[in-house]
Amino acid sequence: MYVAVKGGERAIENAHAWLAEERRGDRDIAELSIAQIREQLKLAVDRVMAEGSLYDPDLAALAIKQARGDLIEAIFLIRAYRTTLPRFGASRPVSTGAMACDRRISATFKDLPGGQVLGPTFDYTHRLLDFKLAADGEVPEAPRAAKAQPAEMPHVTGFLNREGLIEEAPAEDTTPPDLTREPLEIPAGRALRLQALARADEGFTLGLAYSTQRGYARNHAFVGELRIGTVAVEMDIPELGFAIEIGELTLTECETVNQFKGSKTEPPQFTRGYGLVFGQSERKAISMALVDRALRWEELGEDFIGAPAQDAEFVLYHADNIQATGFLEHIKLPHYVDFQAELELVRKMRSEVTDANPAREAAE
Amino acid sequence: MDDSSNENEPRRAWMSLLAKAPAGRVAALLDAAMARPEFTWLRAPEIGSVMVRGRAGATGQPFNLGEMTVTRCALRLCGGEVGHAYVQGRRKADAEAAALVDALMQSPAADAVRRHVLEPLEAEARAAQAARAAKAAATKVEFFTMARGED
Structure with missing residues (x-):
């Protein structure tokens, strides 16, 4: 039997509202700005741009904020946005x-x-937590060489x-x-x-x-x-x-x-x-x-x-x-009908086995 | 395309400078220098992407690295000068300012625009680059020999 159902609109709406509230976190703590993420979580922004395959630091920072710091979710947002852009052309290969x-x-x-x-670089740092970063205070400017x-x-x-x-690696001018x-x-x-x-x-x-x-x-x-x-x-x-x-x-x-x-x-x-x-x-x-x-x-x-x-x-x-x-997480979405079919199949196989082999059921 | 002609070189240089200017900077310099001229859009500001390419092994076969966002527009001044802009990012106001500067550079206002917009932009870009290069140079390793085995 096949039963089509619908529902959950209110649950989904409320889930999204709660998501927005959780994203904001404790309202006594100042809200993060896009510029703060862009400037101070730069390597996260870089990863989202690289794997999102779109170079735009502000968009990547926005995606990180929207995704609550889940970088793969942020990359997903960037990939989706990317598809909405008209393509003006291709660059010359960068030098x-x-x-x-x-x-x-x-x-x-x-x-x-x-x-x-x-x-x-992080190289040659001792990988010891720096508690100075937990306190307020500006960092001095980095030294500059005369030359x-x-x-x-x-x-x-x-x-x-x-x-x-x-x-x-000889130069070529093929269109990739x-x-x-x-x-x-x-x-x-x-x-x-x-x-x-x-x-x-x-x-x-x-x-x-x-x-x-x-x-x-x-x-x-x-x-x-x-x-x-x-x-x-x-x-x-x-x-x-x-x-x-x-x-x-x-x-x-x-x-x-x-x-x-x-x-x-x-x-x-x-x-x-x-x-x-x-x-x-x-x-x-x-x-x-x-x-x-x-x-x-x-x-x-x-x-x-x-x-x-x-x-x-x-x-x-x-x-x-x-x-x-996408493929991995889709299996958490409703598969009620698929599973119903599997359930029927397993029941049928079991009954075939027990019909053919009644002694086994008796022994159990 | 033909890179050999020098006739386009000055325009190529200022358009490149305008494309890389920090957000809002071209507009600020232009507005401080003069009132904006009247213009009509040939192509209203439009946001899109450009596929950036690299080369395998830095010098070999081209490949697609990923896209970048770009805003472009084109406009015409009353005098007939046509200004184009392609600027990095999603920045319609910056594209408009860049296209105005491109058009004005072909007009009688060129000298003033060069002095009040392009030259400061160029100086700022050079200073920013020099600052990074000086910081990079300060992290250059100076090796010294601790011991040398001679046997």
């Missing part, structure tokens, strides 16, 4: 070599032109490749596929994989990257270079007939240099993995580079050893936290 670097380090070469610039960093710093891989020991326009399909070329990884869940990407370090598709990565800073975004404007800069973004870029003993098609050399992420997120950028490198086994002529991080279908179809959470 990360021209990045104004806040941070730029290499784990492989100590003395590199431009030097090791730490930037505003500023040079405006442009060359990429490590560029100037270290004079011996040809590192794989090249866009998974927001065409459904993601396997086999996926590197451009499509990088787009998927750039918006992939940080935790999932981290876990996969860690698995490659522990031996599942081991490719022994070094961080050749990690840089964080601002780059200009340039776009061709058809009505003008020339390109202008339309803004600037903070990006994190990681290039790994990986051991490679050579294959049927490639000589022994260092190969590369690449990570590029909106905002300041080096955990994500390094993870992306490691997973990118693991997924490149086929084009480098390596063996598929069955590791999860090598399996493009597994990685790309499970890396998107909005797809994942």
Whole structure:
């Protein structure tokens, strides 16, 4: 029997009203402003922009406030908003070599032109809770060097490749596929994989990257270079007939240099993995580079050893936290009819078993 | 598109500067300098997105990194000058001010606009960038040798 029911409007309305009240919290405590979230929870804002795949710090801050700090919920809000925007076009590929670097380090070469610039990093902090932050008080301004960093710093891989020991990344001008326009399909070329990884869940990407370090598709990565800073975004404007800069973004870029003993098609050399992420997120950028490198086994002529991080279908179809959470969380919504059918089925199977085997029921 | 012609370079430079200006800044400088001219919209301010691209390995194959919000508009002054703006973010008022500056830079008011709007904007952008670069430089590691094994 099938019974259609409706109801719950009042319950839903009241639930939403209560949600709004809970979101506000204790009214004796000052309300958070969007600007406070944007300025003081910047790394949360960056994560929402990266995985929401839309660079707009104010919108990301609003989403975090609306989602009560649930970042995946905030990413969901940004993804939904993104679909309402008309697309004006695509930028020229950003030039990360021209990045104004806040941070730029290499784990492989100590003395590199431009030097090791730490930037505003958590590295080398002692991870002890700082109770001064719980008290009021302004922080002093950070020290400034008399001589500023040079405006442009060359990429490590560029100037270290004079011996040809590192794989090249020759420029191409192909139009990349866009998974927001065409459904993601396997086999996926590197451009499509990088787009998927750039918006992939940080935790999932981290876990996969860690698995490659522990031996599942081991490719022994070094961080050749990690840089964080601002780059200009340039776009061709058809009505003008020339390109202008339309803004600037903070990006994190990681290039790994990986051991490679050579294959049927490639000589022994260092190969590369690449990570590029909106905002300041080096955990994500390094993870992306490691997973990118693991997924490149086929084009480098390596063996598929069955590791999860090598399996493009597994990685790309499970890396998107909005797809994942959508499917996962939908099972809490009413499935009364489905379950009724299952219930009928189990009852029927049980009665068939007991009819065929009456002794068993007697024994119970 | 053709990047080789220098004829568009000055306009390219000021449009780029206007696109990156902090919220409200272009309008504040423009309004302090002069009364806004009359204009008609060719394209009213419109919010949209631009897909930002990167390159694999920084120099290789292009890929889609993610989108950014952009506001654009176009207007015409009574004198016929057409101003365009593409500015980062969702900022209709800033796009309007930027398009006005773009149009005025093609008008007899160009010198005044350059002096009162573009030059201060450029100086502020340069100062902000220099401040960050100086802070970055202060975190540059100076290595020194503790011991050197010679055997």
